[in-house]
Amino acid sequence: MSRFLSQQQDEAAIDMTPMLDVVFIMLIFFIVSTSFVREAGIDVNRPSAKTSEGQTQSAVMIALSPEGEVWLDRKATDLRMVRPTLERLRSEQPGLSVVVQADSKSTTGDLVKLIDQLRLAGVKYTVATRDGE
Numbered sequence: 001m002s003r004f005l006s007q008q009q010d011e012a013a014i015d016m017t018p019m020l021d022v023v024f025i026m027l028i029f030f031i032v033s034t035s036f037v038r039e040a041g042i043d044v045n046r047p048s049a050k051t052s053e054g055q056t057q058s059a060v061m062i063a064l065s066p067e068g069e070v071w072l073d074r075k076a077t078d079l080r081m082v083r084p085t086l087e088r089l090r091s092e093q094p095g096l097s098v099v100v101q102a103d104s105k106s107t108t109g110d111l112v113k114l115i116d117q118l119r120l121a122g123v124k125y126t127v128a129t130r131d132g133e
Contacts, residue, residue: 066105
């Protein structure tokens, strides 16, 4: 009688390995195919502009603080490292665009230096603003 019960239990077992393989393959596919937005890392008080337009395309965010610090990917970055970092990212994502979030109290000179690095890196960029009143 015990032999009959053990055979019944063996027949009722379902092998879950193929289903787990499919789930892991789908997970890997979604992770690889997802594009991640690189955040700037600090909150910036953007200046207002009456002619600003919304942007829906994902981009790399670069923040410029009032003290002239450049933030890229949530880390303070030296201005000289912006170009090589963006060139590396552009090689990974050919249609890379950059959004510059300059604080309204940052100097024009710092913003021009940052934009110069963006142009040398060969990436498209926009400067983020608030809607004007």
